Amino acid sequence: MAFGAVVVEVLAALGFSWARMTIALIISVIFSLLVGIPAAVNRIAEKIIIPVLDVLQSIPILSFFPIALYAFIMIHPIIGPELAAIFLIFTSQAWNIAFGVYEAVKLIPREIIEISKSLGLSRWRRIFDVYIPAAFPRIASNLPPSWANGLYFLVACEMITIGEARWRLFGIGTLSTSYILSGRIFEFALSLISVMIAIILTNLLVFIPLMRYGERYKFEERAAEVPRVWFEKPLKRFREALGGLRPERRFRVPSIELPKLRLVSKIVAVLLILLAASYTISAARPSFENLLRGASWILNGFAKLGLINPLVMIGFSLLRVSLAIVIALLWCIPMAILIYEKKVLENILIPTFQVIASFPATLILPLIAKLVVDAGLPLELGAILMILLGTQWYILFFLVDGMRSIPFEEEEVCRVLGITGLGKLRHLYLPRMLPSLVMGCLVAMGGGWNTLVVAERIVLEDFVWDVGNPGIGRILSIAVSMGDIPLLVASTIWMAGFIAILNRLFWRRLYEKAAELVGVAR
Amino acid sequence: MSEEKEAEAAREALLELREIVFSYRMRGGGRLQVFDGLSLKVRYAEFLGIAGPSGCGKSTLIRIMAGLLKPEKGVVLFRGKPLEKPTPRIGVMFQNPALFPWYTVLENVLLALIHEKELSREEKIERARVFLDMVGLMGFETAYPAELSGGMKSRVALARALVAQPDLLLMDEPFSNLDPLTAISLRREIETLWQNQSLPPSSVVMVSHDIEELVELCDRIVVLTQRPVKVAGIVEVKLERPRSRRSEEFYRYVDEVYTLLS
Numbered sequence: 191m192a193f194g195a196v197v198v199e200v201l202a203a204l205g206f207s208w209a210r211m212t213i214a215l216i217i218s219v220i221f222s223l224l225v226g227i228p229a230a231v232n233r234i235a236e237k238i239i240i241p242v243l244d245v246l247q248s249i250p251i252l253s254f255f256p257i258a259l260y261a262f263i264m265i266h267p268i269i270g271p272e273l274a275a276i277f278l279i280f281t282s283q284a285w286n287i288a289f290g291v292y293e294a295v296k297l298i299p300r301e302i303i304e305i306s307k308s309l310g311l312s313r314w315r316r317i318f319d320v321y322i323p324a325a326f327p328r329i330a331s332n333l334p335p336s337w338a339n340g341l342y343f344l345v346a347c348e349m350i351t352i353g354e355a356r357w358r359l360f361g362i363g364t365l366s367t368s369y370i371l372s373g374r375i376f377e378f379a380l381s382l383i384s385v386m387i388a389i390i391l392t393n394l395l396v397f398i399p400l401m402r403y404g405e406r407y408k409f410e411e412r413a414a415e416v417p418r419v420w421f422e423k424p425l426k427r428f429r430e431a432l433g434g435l436r437p438e439r440r441f442r443v444p445s446i447e448l449p450k451l452r453l454v455s456k457i458v459a460v461l462l463i464l465l466a467a468s469y470t471i472s473a474a475r476p477s478f479e480n481l482l483r484g485a486s487w488i489l490n491g492f493a494k495l496g497l498i499n500p501l502v503m504i505g506f507s508l509l510r511v512s513l514a515i516v517i518a519l520l521w522c523i524p525m526a527i528l529i530y531e532k533k534v535l536e537n538i539l540i541p542t543f544q545v546i547a548s549f550p551a552t553l554i555l556p557l558i559a560k561l562v563v564d565a566g567l568p569l570e571l572g573a574i575l576m577i578l579l580g581t582q583w584y585i586l587f588f589l590v591d592g593m594r595s596i597p598f599e600e601e602e603v604c605r606v607l608g609i610t611g612l613g614k615l616r617h618l619y620l621p622r623m624l625p626s627l628v629m630g631c632l633v634a635m636g637g638g639w640n641t642l643v644v645a646e647r648i649v650l651e652d653f654v655w656d657v658g659n660p661g662i663g664r665i666l667s668i669a670v671s672m673g674d675i676p677l678l679v680a681s682t683i684w685m686a687g688f689i690a691i692l693n694r695l696f697w698r699r700l701y702e703k704a705a706e707l708v709g710v711a712r
Numbered sequence: 713m714s715e716e717k718e719a720e721a722a723r724e725a726l727l728e729l730r731e732i733v734f735s736y737r738m739r740g741g742g743r744l745q746v747f748d749g750l751s752l753k754v755r756y757a758e759f760l761g762i763a764g765p766s767g768c769g770k771s772t773l774i775r776i777m778a779g780l781l782k783p784e785k786g787v788v789l790f791r792g793k794p795l796e797k798p799t800p801r802i803g804v805m806f807q808n809p810a811l812f813p814w815y816t817v818l819e820n821v822l823l824a825l826i827h828e829k830e831l832s833r834e835e836k837i838e839r840a841r842v843f844l845d846m847v848g849l850m851g852f853e854t855a856y857p858a859e860l861s862g863g864m865k866s867r868v869a870l871a872r873a874l875v876a877q878p879d880l881l882l883m884d885e886p887f888s889n890l891d892p893l894t895a896i897s898l899r900r901e902i903e904t905l906w907q908n909q910s911l912p913p914s915s916v917v918m919v920s921h922d923i924e925e926l927v928e929l930c931d932r933i934v935v936l937t938q939r940p941v942k943v944a945g946i947v948e949v950k951l952e953r954p955r956s957r958r959s960e961e962f963y964r965y966v967d968e969v970y971t972l973l974s
Contacts, residue, residue, distance in 0.1 A: 301810035304780050308798040309824050309872075319823065323814035406856050407814045 200365065200381050204388055207348070207361035210272070211340045214279035218287050218336060219329060221280070226291025227321050240292070241459035247285035248689055251343050252643045252666050253682040254281045256675050257467060259352045271350065271357050278347040283336040290328035298324045299409060327404035334397045341389070341550040342580075342640075351649050353673020358651075363553070367650050370556045382553060389548055456690075460683070464488065467679070491680030495665075500684040503662040507646070510661070511581075511638035514574050515631055518582035523627075526589035527619060530596075540590070547583035554579065555644055559655035573645045573657045580641035581634040588633065592626025593619070624704040632697040639689055643667060662688075719792060725753040726791065726880055726915050727777060727802075733785035734769075734776065746772050747783070748940035754880065754915050759906060761926035762919045763969055764936030770919040773941075774884045777917060778804045791879070800827055803873030803913060807885040809865040811857040817844065817868050818853035824876045843871040846911075847901060863894030870902070874912050881906075881913040885920055895925075903929055903953065923973075927965045928955050935972040945972040 229239040258274035265273070298320065306320050345363035350356070358364045362385060369378040464485065529536045555576050562572035596618065604614055642663030647656045649671055657664060662685045669678035729752040735743040746769040754760050754777075764770050775781040776788060779798040788795040790802065798804075803824075811820050821840040828836065844850060847867040857865055866886060873881055883902075887895040906916050920926050926933050933947040947968050951961060 299808060299810060301806045301808045302812065304775070304778075304806070305804065305810045305872075306823075307780060308778055308800075308802065308804045309876075310798065310800050310827050311823070315826070320812070323812070326814070406858050408858075409813055 196377050196380060200362070200377075200384050203360060203362040203365040203381070204384055206359070207344055207363060208388065208392075210276055210347075210359075210361065211279055211283075211337065211344070214276045214340060215283055215333065215336060217276070217280050218284040221284050222288040222291045222329065223322065223325070226288045226325065227295055227317065229292045230295035231321070237455065238459075238462075241455040242462060243285055243288055243292075245456060245459045245463060245686070246281075247289075248686040249281075249682055250640060250643045250663075250666060250685065251278060251282050251346065252670055253678055254278055255350065255352055255670050256673075256678060258350070259355060263355065271359060274350065275347045275359055278350075279340045279343065282339045282343045282347075286339075287329055287332045287336055290332040291325040294325040294328035295321050297409075302409075323407050324409075326407045327401070330397070330400040330404040333400065334393055337389075337392065337397070338548065338550070341385075342552055344550065345552045345555075346644065346648075349650070351671050353671070355673070366553055367556050370560060371650060371653055378557070382549075385553065386545070386549055390545070464679070488676050488679050491669075491674075491676030491678070492683075494677055495680045495684070499660075500662065500665075500681065503660040503665055503681075504684065504688050506660045507639075507642055507662045510570070510574055510645075511577055511635060511642065514577035514581055514638060515585070515634055517574070517578055518585045518634065519627075519631075522582060522586040522589055522630075523623070525586060526593050526623070527615070529590055530593040530619075543583070543586060547587070551576070551579035551641070552644055555648065555655075556650050556653075559648065559650075560653070563655070569657050570659065572655075573661075576645035577638050577641050580645070581638045584634040584637055585627075585630040588626045588630030589623060592623045592630075595626075596622045625701065628697065628701045628704045632693070632701065635692075635697070636689070639663075639685065723792075724755075725789070726756050727754040727795075727917075728752070728789040729776070729783075729786065730789065731786040732776060732783045732788070734772065734781070734783045736772075745940045747776075749786070750941055750943070751786075752934060752943065754917055756914055758915050758931045759903075759929055760915065760917045761930030761933040762917065762936065763921070763923060763926055763933055763973065764941070765938050765973065766921060768936055768938055769941050770936065771884050773936075774804070774882050774917070774919055777880075778802055778882050780804075800824065800876040801878050801880070803876065803878035803881045805866075805869050805873045805881065805883045805886050807888055809857075809862075809869040811865055811868055811872075813857050816854050816856055817849060817860070820857070820868055821872045821875050824872045828876065840871070840875055843875045844868075846874075846905070847871045861894075863890050863898065866890060866894075866898060867901075870898070874905070877912040879912070879914045881916045883916065883918040886918065887925065888920070888922070899925065899929060900954075907953070923966050923969050924957060924962075927951075927962060927969065928957060933969055935969055947972065 225239055225243070228235040229243075230236070255278065258277050262274040262277060263270040302320060302324075303316075306316055311319055344361070345367060348359045348361045348363040349367070350358075362381060366378055366381040366385075369375075369381060467488070525539075529539055558572055558575055558579075561567075562569065562575075600618060600622075604610070604618055609617060642661065643666050644663070645657075646661035646664035647654070647667035649655075649667070662681060665681045666678060666685070669675075669681060729750060732747045732750045732752075734747040735745045738744050750773075752773075762770055762773065772781065776783055779788070779790075779795045779802065790799070795802075812823070815823065818837065818840055821844060822836055825831065825836045825839065831839070841850075841853070844853065847870050849864060849867050849871065852860070852864065857868070860868065866889075870886075886902075887898060890898065902916070905911055906913065916929075918926070918929065927949055930949055933949065935944045935947065936942070937944045947965060949965050951959075951965070955962060
């Protein structure tokens with residue numbers, strides 16, 4: 191195909207994908223306002239909304255597929271798939287914005303609310319004069335991570351296979367995959383480069399201006415602007431644009447403690463979501479009996495899975511994710527120290543890593559899968575590599591930030607005492623790094639579980655990548671392609687439940703210990 | 713309450729607290745009794761000061777007077793009528809200027825005029841300008857709060873509290889976050905505004921932990937005790953205005969307040 195035609199095709203596909211993502215993002219913002227504001231101002235709403243959101247955000251996106259199928263595709267054969275794709279992208283974008291709105295409204299200074307009451311602003315006016323403007327900066331700063339998250343799952347959302355139902359939508363995800371599967375490396379590379387440019391432009395032209403505009407909506411004092419040389423401003427903007435791409439922001443690090451979520455409220459939330467799901471599925475013939483039948487049918491999946499099987503699968507998956515994290519640590523710790531010690535390198539390496547990290551790894555996964563299969567390498571290696579691609583950046587950027595927080599005085603003390611080399615690593619760097627190391631691993635782990643649903647098994651048209659050995663992501667993917675909803679629900683609950691328990695029992699405690707060690711108040 | 717009684721109450725005091733009971737719920741289920749039958753009157757055209765040990769509930773008192781908090785028992789009478797909810801007739805100023813960061817100085821002040829239905833937009837802007845001029849902020853209408861110094865923010869908060877021409881201005885530690893020089897000039901301005909008969913407000917209530925500031929500005933100073941709060945005593949300050957902090961009489965009043973406090 192002529193070069194010009196390829197460019198046109200790529201640009202058109204980009205346009206379609208970007209349009210889908212934009213619509214999903216707008217819906218996400220509206221959803222977040224509708225859900226986040228009531229949760230922040232009303233205690234009863236808070237008790238219902240927050241646990242439901244918390245459960246929803248821990249559900250891997252694949253598990254939303256059947257709902258998309260039943261809710262949208264049944265409606266209309268042509269618009270349905272589009273709506274389903276937008277809905278799926280929405281499920282990857284919405285939750286962190288919703289939590290952002292909730293936290294921002296919750297953190298409005300008490301006096302602001304009191305003044306608005308004493309001025310006689312009605313509830314309705316308060317929404318527009320106080321809550322929405324107060325939430326604006328948080329929404330703006332959550333747009334880039336949400337966008338990145340949506341991009342990450344774009345491939346999966348544009349190519350949907352559920353049981354018999356199969357369709358693909360025209361977009362950059364499907365296009366680049368079909369390029370690589372048909373061996374058109376040049377076109378594939380071109381599509382990747384155009385995605386990269388589009389990401390940078392979107393951040394530069396849309397998200398960064400919005401974030402800047404939101405600056406003045408913040409309650410904190412703003413530092414006085416220092417006059418600058420003319421070229422510093424565009425340079426700074428560019429760096430900010432890259433900063434907006436940093437992957438760790440994709441994972442929510444709460445700025446306030448969520449109200450202590452009792453186990454009971456979480457279980458209630460899970461049941462509510464299950465009920466909603468069974469309702470959607472039985473919606474064709476809504477009746478109480480059908481609802482019950484739907485629910486019991488869904489819960490059948492647990493019987494199918496048994497008790498030992500899921501544990502084995504989770505064990506294998508945990509091993510893969512852990513290995514990927516260990517590999518990431520092996521190169522990220524030295525790299526973070528190198529960046530910290532050589533300021534010159536920092537200016538080159540950090541932007542480079544940020545650009546690479548902003549790239550949705552899922553677009554390269556087909557390439558890796560094909561290379562591993564063609565070269566006859568162990569499949570497990572491919573899976574771990576894919577997980578690594580999705581997780582290593584969290585660790586690197588957390589570590590770099592952790593190193594930056596080292597007080598200058600401690601550095602000087604080391605110099606005065608003549609502590610260098612390994613001693614410095616042991617006595618200064620590692621302890622200082624520890625909280626961000628734990629946080630980075632926690633966040634990487636979260637990201638890692640998400641990548642599992644593509645790393646362990648992914649169906650790309652006629653090419654099936656399958657790691658072979660058991661895995662919880664693999665069983666999810668199998669359940670989706672067989673259209674086995676009970677199996678899907680059961681494996682989702684196993685996976686989300688295990689992640690929740692792991693976070694609570696292991697990572698959170700570890701983080702608190704680490705923070706205690708260096709006296710960082712949480 | 714009968715109309716006669718209402719009229720009588722309205723004659724006596726602009727704002728009256730009668731037998732106020734109020735407590736905070738604490739974590740763990742206990743209750744922290746703040747007021748257990750506190751009564752207090754704010755007369756017409758007076759500058760009333762409130763002093764008390766820190767943490768005793770002065771800010772809570774201001775919020776009850778503003779109608780922001782409802783007492784569990786007792787009534788708050790404003791112009792003889794029970795105060796059910798906050799009203800534009802009572803202006804409030806907190807230690808934190810609490811400006812809306814997303815609105816300009818002018819828009820922040822205009823926000824206080826949303827209930828003045830009979831005014832056109834131009835008239836509202838005109839009125840807001842007059843008040844901004846009065847607090848010395850002419851020319852800053854289009855600035856955003858983040859661009860203002862602490863003293864200027866307090867001035868905007870003052871203009872916003874006064875622009876609806878309230879009968880009563882409530883101030884909770886209005887000067888404690890300001891540098892001494894700014895505080896001096898702002899105190900002067902508030903005193904001048906209050907003394908001017910044709911301008912709002914009729915009465916001012918100010919909570920402060922700066923006793924000298926209270927003696928300088930107030931006609932009467934109510935000294936409160938620790939929780940549950942009672943009135944330890946009321947000091948009537950009979951000094952010519954503007955008051956000089958250097959006189960011996962001034963310090964006699966200061967000492968009197970300190971004696972009641974300890």
